[in-house]
Amino acid sequence: MRRAVGALIRKDVRLELRTRESIPAMVLFSLSTFVLFHFALDEAEVSGALASGILWVTLLFAAVLGINRLFVADREEGGFDGFLLAPVDRTALFVAKATVLFGFLAAVEVFVVAAFAILLLGPSPWPGLPSLVLVLLLADAGLAVIGTLVAALAVQTRARDLLVPLLALPLSVPLVIAGARACEPLLAAGGAGALEARWLGVLGLYDLVFGLLAYAIFDFLLEE
Amino acid sequence: MFGRGLKTLSLITVALIVGAFALVFFYAPNEADQGFIQKIFYLHVPLAIVALCGFVAGGIYGILYLRSGDRMHDLRSYVAIHLSLILGVGALVTGSIWAKASWGVWWTWDEPTLVSFLIVFLLYACYQPLRFSIEDPERQARYAAVFAIVAGAFVPLNFMAVRMAQSLVHPRVLSTTGGSMPGSMRLTFLVSLIGMALLFVTLWKYELASKSATFKLRALKRKLAGEDEIWTGNPRRSAAPTL
Numbered sequence: 035m036r037r038a039v040g041a042l043i044r045k046d047v048r049l050e051l052r053t054r055e056s057i058p059a060m061v062l063f064s065l066s067t068f069v070l071f072h073f074a075l076d077e078a079e080v081s082g083a084l085a086s087g088i089l090w091v092t093l094l095f096a097a098v099l100g101i102n103r104l105f106v107a108d109r110e111e112g113g114f115d116g117f118l119l120a121p122v123d124r125t126a127l128f129v130a131k132a133t134v135l136f137g138f139l140a141a142v143e144v145f146v147v148a149a150f151a152i153l154l155l156g157p158s159p160w161p162g163l164p165s166l167v168l169v170l171l172l173a174d175a176g177l178a179v180i181g182t183l184v185a186a187l188a189v190q191t192r193a194r195d196l197l198v199p200l201l202a203l204p205l206s207v208p209l210v211i212a213g214a215r216a217c218e219p220l221l222a223a224g225g226a227g228a229l230e231a232r233w234l235g236v237l238g239l240y241d242l243v244f245g246l247l248a249y250a251i252f253d254f255l256l257e258e
Numbered sequence: 259m260f261g262r263g264l265k266t267l268s269l270i271t272v273a274l275i276v277g278a279f280a281l282v283f284f285y286a287p288n289e290a291d292q293g294f295i296q297k298i299f300y301l302h303v304p305l306a307i308v309a310l311c312g313f314v315a316g317g318i319y320g321i322l323y324l325r326s327g328d329r330m331h332d333l334r335s336y337v338a339i340h341l342s343l344i345l346g347v348g349a350l351v352t353g354s355i356w357a358k359a360s361w362g363v364w365w366t367w368d369e370p371t372l373v374s375f376l377i378v379f380l381l382y383a384c385y386q387p388l389r390f391s392i393e394d395p396e397r398q399a400r401y402a403a404v405f406a407i408v409a410g411a412f413v414p415l416n417f418m419a420v421r422m423a424q425s426l427v428h429p430r431v432l433s434t435t436g437g438s439m440p441g442s443m444r445l446t447f448l449v450s451l452i453g454m455a456l457l458f459v460t461l462w463k464y465e466l467a468s469k470s471a472t473f474k475l476r477a478l479k480r481k482l483a484g485e486d487e488i489w490t491g492n493p494r495r496s497a498a499p500t501l
Contacts, residue, residue: 108399143259183404187388187405190390193387196387197387201384201405203378204377204378205381205412208416208419208420211419212419215423232422236418239415240415240419241413241414244411247407251407254324255401
């Protein structure tokens, strides 16, 4: 299992390094969204709830782009067939893909949060940064799990591009509620406030429930 | 196969629904604050509760389908979710009317139950598009079951997250079901709830009986006319499972 997961992760990372498809697209998309928010809201600087909302909506939509691409290469180039022929546990594909998506999201956020701090954010991001990283990583885990599941569900259908956002957005509402509320005091105008532990609890519970669920039922999305 | 006991069940359901309406209009007192409009509560809340239970039941039948591979479970799951979606529309509309009458707005973001119900409804609204977009019937059933399970687990989690997001300043009309409701109101509410649940089960069984009878008829026709029988079924597109 561990070797299979490692091999699959190496394959996806190598693919991304050579094609440079997902991560640059997600980062560029996020930057364009910040510009759009600047003009749509007519604000030069944002803080508090508004800043947190803009950051989360942007990250979520960027994640949907990545989720959409997650299994496309496997489907079009026969990656699924190759994997199904290999004598390994099928859950390995889920673990590998979720890890890869988690890595992609974290990599995108490094650029996007930096760009957000430069372009739109009023107060300094530094005091709240450790808590912000913690919240983002917990939410990334949930997004990676649910994203992998939705991507695997949608990739075999005719309406893939339609179904991914339609399924992923309602499913990630709890993540956005908890993430945006948790980040609100961190990005407040009068200096970073304290992080509320209950939002971390919601994020952790979400990760746990859907992580276990996806681990249990992912196999059924692969059987031929 | 599904027809057994349907007649008795239908009669009990009709009796309970009529009884519930009689209680709502002639027995339960008018609420002091909201007056007559509060009686929509006896329709709105049972609709919402039964719809949510139907969604979760769809998920449970999804699990049974994945475990057994019996297409009947897929049909049960599909019909439960389909009916719950219809009840869900009813719950959203009655909720909106109630909000307009008692708070003066068609929609309020302060009521966590209403908001989480909308999110759940939006998620389940994708169930039929998902089925539509998969051609292979076996894969359609399997993917639909996976969706039903994930969404079924999402229902309680989502309610918790949305409820936590609200500051608790708003009067919680919907959470008074166990607490401050006077006995006559609680009795009326319980009868309405049971009536609605029975209505759901009755409709569910009718739909299952109708669907399985259609499939049996089609199979018999095919047997009679030979394998090259022309498709005589419903020409409309349907996301319903075929047996």
